[in-house]
Amino acid sequence: MSTAVRMEEIVKRYPGVMANDHITLEIEEGEIHALLGENGAGKTTLMNILFGLIQKDSGQIYLRNTPVTINSPSDAIANGIGMVHQHFMLTPVFTVTENIMLVDRSPREPFLDHEGVKRRILDIVQSSGLHVDPDAKVSSLCVGDQQRVEIIKVLFRGAKVLILDEPTSVLTPKETDELFVVLRRLAKQGHAIIFITHKLREVMEISDRVTVLRGGKVIGTVLTKETSPDALAKMMVGREVFLTFEKTPVHRGQKMLEVIDVVTRAGQACTGLKGVSLDVSAGEILGIAGVDGNGQRELVEAIMGLQPIESGDIRIKGKSTRGCSTRKIIDMGVSNIPFQRQTEGLILTFSVSESLLLKEWRKPPFTRNGLFDKKVIQNTSKNLIKEYDIRTTGPDAKVGNMSGGNQQKVILARELSRNPDILIACHPTHGLDIGATEYVRQQLLNERDRGGAILLISTELDEILAISDRIAVFFEGQVMGVIDAANADLNAIGLMMMGIRLAEIKKNNSTGEKG
């Protein structure tokens, strides 16, 4: 096998950080190479350099042993390099074909060749197993489909080197399995694939080799079959990591959050809630499992007062929130880690300290007599940055420039430091490295032990199982059943996620036993 890409001694500095510190990386043809590292380790930066989105300060890139200069994505594309970004790069109002047509010269230039392009897309669908409808509008596709479009886009230009930046963070387990089948097939056809992820299980399953970055430096490259998740975690974080938790027995207190038979309006893109009832007590974590888009977002928005409810009631500490503004609900002691950190959780042009105080700025000691107390704000921010291990150059750094995982930590710090009575955590570890994931889960457990009521919403079953006390499963805006998390029946959860009610499962089981 020959070397597809060699990045040699790559250096990229940002004010105050060495994002890439003399990184050397080699990718073979036909190989799936995992890139692993903590948040802010420099993975995205390195890949953006390879794809020409940003310029390196020094270093050299070789393709099949010839030195190349890549100053823009067009250069990268011309050299057979394609990238699927962490945030998709599709135009929602265009069809799949139109999105893909854009990436290459038309054979009938300057005229578009819809039919020809469609035929080529179908060829790629055939050979790669990436199933999509070329005539569908992108805005109507689910996340997994959109990702397939992104990969087809890259293959359409004849890319031999594929970069995938955290492709699985948006996928359901089933979609992830499908993606892996495709990736293996592509590797077999001779493509070189660079795969960024934080999930060790995926690294072990899909990759041939792993390179671990830490603090902008390469810690090492190892053969996957000669390593173990524990060893990788240690390389990544520089210490032992524990992904299982010692959970103290649950001490349920008063009912903090009650959702009573809530109905919300269904829309084109959302199922709405169809009579959801659940409750969370002080000192417990209620996990909501279910495939994305089955009413989880509507539930959160209804609780936060962002979406009107048509019937039913939501009570916080026994008091109905009907007619309450979102601010009022926040002030009742409700914290929320929202689904989308970049659009709902942060204002990307704000500084770290502004972002950290986004919910408390109105109150003393941050504001006195209508004026900000800069000193208190700076000190509080510095403490939070330290406490939550946010990797940044300081309180004045722009959150938009931070790595994805560190943006998530800013939100966490803001929401947890308020000592909320109720915490609604949506995908709280989305995009976090294992060290940070461990940390966040531990924080949530501490919060629970402190007496907080936590509603944990996650599409990752591992996460739900690891820390919840009870698990409710959502399907099409309804609760299929609530079970105890201790010795939960995985099979039952899976069935409920597909829309079978707990009562039915139990009935079938008991008749099955009899028969």
Place this chain on the structure above:
Amino acid sequence: MLESILSLFNLDFLYAAVRMAIPIILAATGEVFLQRSGIFNIGIEAMMIFGAFFGVLGAALTGNSWLGVLFAMLAGSLTGLAFGFVVITVQGDQTITGTAFSIIGLGLTSFLVRVIWGIRKLPVMVTPIERWPVPVLSEIPYLGRIFFDQSPLAYIAYVLLILATIVMFKTTWGLKVRAVGENPKSAASIGINVIRVRYLCAIFSGSVAGIGGAILSLSELNMFVDNMSGGRGYLAMASVILGRWHPLGAALGGLVFGAGNALQMRLQAIGVPIPNNLLLILPYVLALLIMVSVYSRSGAPAALGVPYEKETTIE
């Protein structure tokens, strides 16, 4: 009275409606491209008034009105380029920049007229571009009179309109323009030069708006009059929105405003008991009413009005 008003809606009225719509349609055709690429240009008024002025200047200097049209096109393109520089490169606020351009355009042309030709009772006259019935086509009953008995510049507008529609929806070029206006970041990620596409749209939009202005001063009249664009740039913008960012839709919008203008002039002529000044604002009131009743952002390019910053990292 009612009868005489009704009798206004005849062939001549439709002819006039089209004639008055043509400058608006031209400007709107350019604006569709510019807005589809993500730039909101309130400064079309400036491009039109510069077109009107430089058209006359060119015609006066060369003695050839067609060279005047070329001057108008160039002046419009340069205005587009300058506007592009401020909103694309410097990333100035598009609304404020456009408004500033409009004010400067009106002021500067009035100033230049006086500097070049001095203060005089009668403006400088040039040879107008005469109406030219298209052989054969102008013989078609009704339609011939309405569409093909116009100024040659109108035929240029028709051709441009058809070409613009084809380019927008049938060519890779149009697809790129639309992609840039919908999601510049993703367009850039597949190697489209966002900045260049936007500049080219700004220049194109300027040059056709320039021709639109030249129609006013070289075809409708044969001289430059202060503020002669008279808000047509704004009507062009309203047409674009009314036409849901489709060149043909925008042209239809332009026709509505042309008809409003033609009606207003006719009402004045037959002496309806409404003050002239009120009648004059008819097209604008029409624009306002239409905007209030049908305006919605649906169909608008998603990145309309948002400056594109090149050095942002994509996570």
